[in-house]
Amino acid sequence: VGMGKDLIENYPEAKKLFSKANMALDKEGIDIAKLCFEGPEEELKNTANAQPAILTISTILFELLNKHNIRPSIVAGHSLGEYSALVAGSAIEFEGAVKLVRKRGEYMQNATPLGIGSMLAIIGLKSSEIRELCKRVSDYGIIEIANYNSPTQIVVSGEIKPLDKLSELAKEKGARKVIPLKVSAPFHSSLMELAKDNLARYLEKVEIYNPRMPVICNVTADYVRNKEEVRSALIEQMNHPVLWVDSIMKINSQGINCFIEVGPGKVLRGLIKQIIPEAEVFNVFDSDSLKDVVEKMGEVL
Template sequence: MSKTAFIFPGQGAQKAGMGKDFYDKYETAQKVFEDAGEWLDLDMKELCFEKNDRLDATEYTQAALVTTCLAMEKVVREQGLCPDVTAGLSLGEYCAIEAAGGFSLKDAITTVRKRGILMEQAVPAGQGSMAAVLGLNGDQIEAAIQDIDGVSIANYNCPGQIVITGKKAAVEEASQKLKAEGARRCLPLNVSGPFHSEMLTDAGSRLAQVLETAEIKELNLPYVTNVTAEYVTDCKEIKGLLARQIFSPVLWQQSVEKMIQDGVDTFIEIGPGKTLAGFMKKINPDVKVYNIQTAEDMEQLVYLQK
């Protein structure tokens, strides 16, 4: 039996103008942006729709991207598209949980605003970094960096693309070694910190305190967590997993493989960019992948499903 997953991108997918056509065409999306602005005391329309320096600053990026993705998701549901399971890459996991019924819209958006601030403040500027390693698998990278203190794997994105994270000097040393070991490229990422590394352990503890004030509700459908690449059906697990997620590797490839193993054959990426659709082609080119980043994308998919 065919199954569908809604999947949501993580930080880095944001771009000026994201979600504007949904806002212009659909009252449901308008309400999400306006409510988010009121909850956060931010002009979300200016932040998301107009070119500005804040959109790429972690403390603003996270709230802006989650607001946009969930505004889109609400309209997608209204048009009759529904998932059997959800998942999200890093930050996108908050969208996945909301779409699965675990978070209210308000708690999802206000929590990621605080998460973004915690991550921005976690490590002084310039002390940490991340790099995408192209052309080596996880085992090869783990073997190469095991003797370098202060660097670890942050993301298992897809075959041939893995991200490393940690202390800036350690990431640079690891990049040189990995190139010598056969990596095609090691690309420094334009991020403000060493996300998904042990350097964010304290931020994880602080996030756990923030999550204490959020209401977690019974899930309407399962989602797959980045931390273990397993299905989550018990809402009591969510807070602990999200606190760990901030400093744990993102098992994205493994999460997708888990869903495919469970019979998911259609993936719908909701949000700006086509990052996850690109990963999907390398993880398993045989499944159907659709990308919704504009209202036109959504309308074409709705038409196809009729």
């Protein structure tokens, strides 16, 4: 709670985008600005509210970087972040994206009954070892790798029984940490089939354009070159893993060694440093960090 408040106080662009987000969700009776600034925390954490809130803050920060002539050569986003990347790449209009991620949140939340599934982050084992462990516990139910976050951080998604069993086995195998994630459903797994179908139907009504800037998508860790590929990537992302390591490696292979994480949180910065230790990684999450990055980028550029 409180995210974005300093942006609205300092930048008219922020006020403008918050009011656009509110207008987009007007029919739903959602006031994104009020939720961001005042909460309640529980309501803001609800994924159907959190998704448009994060997209709005990320887009504001991207616009402000643009204003300071800091423009990316390539954009990518992790899971929900892919939608902000597509707004940045002009493949989806901001208001349309706000409505879209609101729906995405609802579909993800409702795809499985509460308490059926969840997610675990495993730190300190290789992906091949985790794949092997998933096979070993698959008799207990559905369990799959959901995010390849870094060479040593993998997130698995699935039903509660196999997750509990995997947690035990991963610790025995020498995982440094096994962290149950505070999520209400098993995202990026085959248990999201219903959410995928619903999203595909909703996307038929959403105007999507050919990206005007290179965008790397989660599902293939490759470019989405036209509106058909964008639509397909968003649908497939629902029940497929986020290939974050491969996405960052792909960007790096294009000669890029400087990254800016845009939006609330600092998780991706740490992951990128694990993937490419020599990379320069900055993050912009409020007006102070924005000023800081504008200064530092002045030195880099």
